[in-house]
Amino acid sequence: xxxxxxxxxxxxxxxxxxxxxxxxxxxxxxxxxxxxxxxxxxxxxxxxxxxxxxxxxxxxxxxxxxxxxxxxxxxxxxxxxxxxxxxxxxxxxxxxxxxxxxxxxxxxxxxxxxxxxxxxxxxxxxxxxxxxxxxxxxxxxxxxxxxxxxxxxxxxxxxxxxxxxxxxxxxxxxxxxxxxxxxxxxxxxxxxxxxxxx
Amino acid sequence: xxxxxxxxxxxxxxxxxxxxxxxxxxxxxxxxxxxxxxxxxxxxxxxxxxxxxxxxxxxxxxxxxxxxxxxxxxxxxxxxxxxxxxxxxxxxxxxxxxxxxxxxxxxxxxxxxxxxxxxxxxxxxxxxxxxxxxxxxxxxxxxxxxxxxxxxxxxxxxxxxxxxxxxxxxxxxxxxxxxxxxxxxxxxxxxxxxxxxx
Numbered sequence: 001x002x003x004x005x006x007x008x009x010x011x012x013x014x015x016x017x018x019x020x021x022x023x024x025x026x027x028x029x030x031x032x033x034x035x036x037x038x039x040x041x042x043x044x045x046x047x048x049x050x051x052x053x054x055x056x057x058x059x060x061x062x063x064x065x066x067x068x069x070x071x072x073x074x075x076x077x078x079x080x081x082x083x084x085x086x087x088x089x090x091x092x093x094x095x096x097x098x099x100x101x102x103x104x105x106x107x108x109x110x111x112x113x114x115x116x117x118x119x120x121x122x123x124x125x126x127x128x129x130x131x132x133x134x135x136x137x138x139x140x141x142x143x144x145x146x147x148x149x150x151x152x153x154x155x156x157x158x159x160x161x162x163x164x165x166x167x168x169x170x171x172x173x174x175x176x177x178x179x180x181x182x183x184x185x186x187x188x189x190x191x192x193x194x195x196x197x198x
Numbered sequence: 199x200x201x202x203x204x205x206x207x208x209x210x211x212x213x214x215x216x217x218x219x220x221x222x223x224x225x226x227x228x229x230x231x232x233x234x235x236x237x238x239x240x241x242x243x244x245x246x247x248x249x250x251x252x253x254x255x256x257x258x259x260x261x262x263x264x265x266x267x268x269x270x271x272x273x274x275x276x277x278x279x280x281x282x283x284x285x286x287x288x289x290x291x292x293x294x295x296x297x298x299x300x301x302x303x304x305x306x307x308x309x310x311x312x313x314x315x316x317x318x319x320x321x322x323x324x325x326x327x328x329x330x331x332x333x334x335x336x337x338x339x340x341x342x343x344x345x346x347x348x349x350x351x352x353x354x355x356x357x358x359x360x361x362x363x364x365x366x367x368x369x370x371x372x373x374x375x376x377x378x379x380x381x382x383x384x385x386x387x388x389x390x391x392x393x394x395x396x
Contacts, residue, residue, distance in 0.1 A: 077348035080337040113394060120387045124322065124380050128329045132376075135333030139278040143338065144349070150275035151342070153351040178330075182322050185383065189318045192390050196311060 034191050035106045038119070041187065042099040045180045049092035052173040056085055059166030063159055073160040075167070080140040084174070087133030091177060094126050113195060120188035127181035134174045141167045232389050233304045236317070239385065240297040243378045247290035250371040254283055257364030261357055271358040273365070278338040282372070285331030289375060292324050311393060318386035325379040332372045339365045 056075050063071045075081040098119060105115045144164060147155035157164035254273050261269045273279040296317060303313045342362060345353035355362035 073348075078346060079340065079344075113391070117387065117391050121384055124325065124383045127322065128325060128376060128380055131326045131329040132333035132336075135330030136337035137333075138330075139334035139337040140341065142277065143341070143351070146277075148276060150271075151352070151354045153341070154349070156349050178326060182326060185322045186319055189315065189387055189390065192387065192394070193311070193315050196390070196393055197395060 032106050032109060035102050035109075035112065038184070038187060039099055039102045039106070041180055041184050042095050042102055045177055045184070046092055046095035046099065048173050048177040048180065049088045049095060052170045052177065053085065053088050053092065055166050055173065056081065056088070056170040059163050059170070061160045061163040065159070071159065073156065073163040078140055080136045081167075084133045084137035084170075087129045088174060088177075091126050091130050091181075094122070098122070113192065116188045116192050120185055120192070123181055123185045123188065127178060127185065130174065130181060131178045134171060134178055137167070137174075138171050141171060230304050230307060233300050233307075233310065236382070236385060237297055237300045237304070239378055239382050240293050240300055243375055243382070244290055244293035244297065246371050246375040246378065247286045247293060250368045250375065251283065251286050251290065253364050253371065254279065254286070254368040257361050257368070259358045259361040263357070269357065271354065271361040276338055278334045279365075282331045282335035282368075285327045286372060286375075289324050289328050289379075292320070296320070311390065314386045314390050318383055318390070321379055321383045321386065325376065325383060328372065328379060329376050332369060332376055335365070335372075336369050339369060 060072070060074045063073075065071065075085065101115060102119075105112050141164070143153055144156040144160075144167070147153055258270070258272045261271075263269065273283065299313060300317075303310050339362070341351055342354035342358075342365070345351055
């Protein structure tokens with residue numbers, strides 16, 4: 001048994017990496033490059049949620065038609081768009097926090113596995129939030145675009161063209177954010193899987 | 199080096215498990231119990247999607263009011279509910295396939311890691327689908343319940359009470375299915391993480 005604890009000294013010099021904490025021994029050579037991809041995705045997530053929020057909030061449109069009172073369309077006239085705004089804000093804040101966390105892992109790679117696990121857990125929740133909010137806002141926006149004759153809900157977008165263009169843009173960017181979150185979960189799962197011994 | 203390949207015969211008898219493929223050496227003692235939880239969650243997912251589909255499809259309501267023509271409410275009067283039905287059907291089919299796959303892992307545990315990885319990848323996509331469809335249908339159903347005065351969309355649920363009760367039930371069960379999918383992703387990620395060397 002003693003011979004297994006002391007490997008051949010020449011061979012030991014060739015193979016043994018410089019001393020580092022044991023938990024990072026499997027992953028550390030590539031942890032920095034892993035997390036630079038992670039940081040890129042999270043910065044993109046922040047940019048897309050911020051864009052979607054700005055486009056949504058600036059969607060207000062006032063129309064002066066034949067009626068004496070001007071008609072106003074604002075996103076907060078529908079609870080669906082308020083939920084959409086809240087979900088995007090949560091995702092935006094989350095992306096800031098996790099970008100910082102991900103940068104901290106690049107500086108201290110020995111905690112990479114723990115962070116990947118936490119990222120995967122939370123990313124899934126935020127994905128559920130953003131996907132459902134995109135669906136909610138999209139469903140209401142579609143009624144605005146097409147109306148629904150069965151229940152006599154008239155079209156809105158024929159009157160409020162700018163409002164609906166903003167909504168469509170915000171929804172498209174939010175869909176992109178959902179795709180980013182799926183990629184982030186895949187990335188975390190794949191990175192944890194990569195660390196398994198062959 | 200030769201001594202490391204031949205361990206002490208007495209100790210080898212005590213510790214070494216019965217011969218099995220190398221890839222399962224980390225996980226096999228608990229793989230069956232892991233996957234029995236996985237199978238349970240997937241069967242629950244199937245049951246909940248099937249329930250949601252049945253409750254949605256049977257929501258048709260005909261109301262004979264003061265008007266000569268009877269009013270009919272059906273889920274396929276709204277594209278949102280058709281999308282909801284399609285998403286639930288995809289999730290239901292997916293749950294059948296992955297339940298069978300998960301059972302096959304209990305019988306052949308040496309592929310457990312590969313299956314966990316694939317499950318995590320696909321579960322995330324199905325979660326995005328079900329969450330967005332639940333959001334879409336929920337957003338439209340909420341307008342049916344409350345109406346929207348700003349754009350003159352009248353309430354529907356005051357007339358079609360049974361229709362709206364069915365929708366609410368279907369949405370609640372679908373929300374439960376989304377939670378199950380989040381748990382399934384968490385479970386896969388956690389199980390892969392558990393296999394990492396300490």
